[in-house]
Amino acid sequence: MNKSRRTFLLKSALAGASTAALPARAQEHHHPPEPKKGARPQKREAAGPPGHAAHVPLVEMPDLKKLPWALEDGVKVFHISADVVRREFLPGRVVDCWGFNGSMPGPLIEINQGDRVRFVVENNLPEVFSMHWHGIELPFEMDGVPGLIQDPILPGAKFVYEFTVHQHGTFFYHSHMPMQEMMGMIGMMVIHPGELYEPRADRDFGLIFQEWAILPNNTVPNTLSMEFNWLTINGKAGPDTTPMLVKQGERVRIRMVNLGMDHHPIHLHGNTFYVTGTEGGRVPRAAWTPQNTVLVGVAQGRDIEFEAKYAGDWMLHCHLPHHMMNQMASMVGPLVHGGAGIQAGKTMEAGMGMIREGHALSENNGPSFGRGLGVGSAYQETLTQLPVTPGSASLVQQSPHARHHVPPPGGKLVPGYPQDMFMVMDEMISKPETHGLRASWTAGMMGMMTLVRVLTPEKYDEIQEIKRNWKEQKPATHIHK
Numbered sequence: 001m002n003k004s005r006r007t008f009l010l011k012s013a014l015a016g017a018s019t020a021a022l023p024a025r026a027q028e029h030h031h032p033p034e035p036k037k038g039a040r041p042q043k044r045e046a047a048g049p050p051g052h053a054a055h056v057p058l059v060e061m062p063d064l065k066k067l068p069w070a071l072e073d074g075v076k077v078f079h080i081s082a083d084v085v086r087r088e089f090l091p092g093r094v095v096d097c098w099g100f101n102g103s104m105p106g107p108l109i110e111i112n113q114g115d116r117v118r119f120v121v122e123n124n125l126p127e128v129f130s131m132h133w134h135g136i137e138l139p140f141e142m143d144g145v146p147g148l149i150q151d152p153i154l155p156g157a158k159f160v161y162e163f164t165v166h167q168h169g170t171f172f173y174h175s176h177m178p179m180q181e182m183m184g185m186i187g188m189m190v191i192h193p194g195e196l197y198e199p200r201a202d203r204d205f206g207l208i209f210q211e212w213a214i215l216p217n218n219t220v221p222n223t224l225s226m227e228f229n230w231l232t233i234n235g236k237a238g239p240d241t242t243p244m245l246v247k248q249g250e251r252v253r254i255r256m257v258n259l260g261m262d263h264h265p266i267h268l269h270g271n272t273f274y275v276t277g278t279e280g281g282r283v284p285r286a287a288w289t290p291q292n293t294v295l296v297g298v299a300q301g302r303d304i305e306f307e308a309k310y311a312g313d314w315m316l317h318c319h320l321p322h323h324m325m326n327q328m329a330s331m332v333g334p335l336v337h338g339g340a341g342i343q344a345g346k347t348m349e350a351g352m353g354m355i356r357e358g359h360a361l362s363e364n365n366g367p368s369f370g371r372g373l374g375v376g377s378a379y380q381e382t383l384t385q386l387p388v389t390p391g392s393a394s395l396v397q398q399s400p401h402a403r404h405h406v407p408p409p410g411g412k413l414v415p416g417y418p419q420d421m422f423m424v425m426d427e428m429i430s431k432p433e434t435h436g437l438r439a440s441w442t443a444g445m446m447g448m449m450t451l452v453r454v455l456t457p458e459k460y461d462e463i464q465e466i467k468r469n470w471k472e473q474k475p476a477t478h479i480h481k
């Protein structure tokens with residue numbers, strides 16, 4: 001152990017816990033939920049190593065809160081409840097999911113290397129569960145696998161996890177019941193290092209990627225589905241994902257974790273970043289490579305860092321085409337605008353692509369490999385409208401939706417038309433962080449998408465001022481310029 005590390009731990013011990021590493025600078029914009037009785041907010045209680053406090057920003061998770069803690073005999077004590085939660089992915093699109101402390105995903109746990117932590121976990125669900133601390137090296141008894149290690153936590157019961165964290169980096173906590181994971185039971189856990197990372201970041205953000213299969217007019221995710229039509233970052237779908245605001249010239253870290261069924265190739269526009277961390281901790285600098293897209297696989301974490309040199313509203317998004325839209329259903333393709341819509345809702349075998357009726361592009365199969373969401377669209381199953389299908393025109397004309405038919409430009413039959421829709425929903429999104437974005441910006445921001453807004457100092461201050469004066473407003477009072 002080198003000297004600075006030892007000094008850090010010593011000072012941490014003197015402070016009762018390593019709260020020393022929590023910087024004053026970041027406190028200014030950190031507002032944790034109202035602490036419970038006896039809880040203390042994360043405030044700086046003693047000076048860290050020279051220069052430490054001034055250079056370690058607290059982690060900001062857009063659209064999520066942090067979990068408060070109380071110090072008891074040198075142990076940071078957190079109370080976590082597994083809850084049924086309603087989350088508004090987009091204005092008006094409320095989803096019934098499961099999460100922690102009334103939040104989906106759960107609140108951020110932010111601690112320091114060397115901390116002794118205790119998690120009092122209460123189960124408010126109607127079924128059993130247990131909590132796993134993903135990637136944490138801890139005593140086996142604390143690893144949270146039900147059956148193998150502990151009895152599951154019964155509804156209404158509690159279980160106490162306690163361990164000391166010797167690692168640092170980006171981790172997460174989640175239910176160890178797979179379908180509960182798909183209901184949203186995950187939260188990020190950031191462990192700040194005892195010895196500072198170099199170069200030092202000015203801003204530190206956290207993003208959790210999730211995917212959902214939600215039938216039209218339903219609010220409960222279909223956790224059995226393997227096809228997803230809602231993609232969220234921190235429980236919000238674009239364009240309702242709150243942008244990350246940074247000042248031009250700042251060094252930015254973005255921590256990303258994925259708990260779902262698909263991998264997400266996350267792409268940042270207009271900037272080159274380095275992957276500086278994985279779910280296993282910090283990557284040695286010699287192994288950094290320049291990238292603009294990083295695959296965040298299932299159960300993985302990736303930290304990226306870059307200098308925000310270029311002013312602009314830069315997209316950060318999953319690049320899987322199906323993850324770049326909301327409510328994806330049978331609304332695109334050469335079918336629906338012809339009058340009736342793609343066939344969907346076949347059996348699980350068909351939905352998963354197990355071909356039973358000829359080759360994949362046969363007239364029987366071509367239109368039927370839809371979203372596989374289990375939509376009971378018996379009406380749609382009776383129709384086929386591939387342009388090559390003789391007689392399909394008459395079916396289309398019989399369709400009650402025939403009046404929606406929009407002829408392709410020039411009246412020509414263009415194979416594949418239409419594919420994409422341009423939907424502006426600026427009026428639905430009303431928050432200071434979107435102030436000054438170009439009119440119609442929302443149309444380019446669907447699904448697993450958000451923004452890194454690299455702002456000039458003047459513009460940054462202007463938005464901070466708006467934030468200070470901001471009260472939750474109705475969408476009608478959108479402040480878009």
Ligand SMILES: [Cu+2]
Nearest residue numbers: 264318320323
């Ligand atoms: Cu994706």
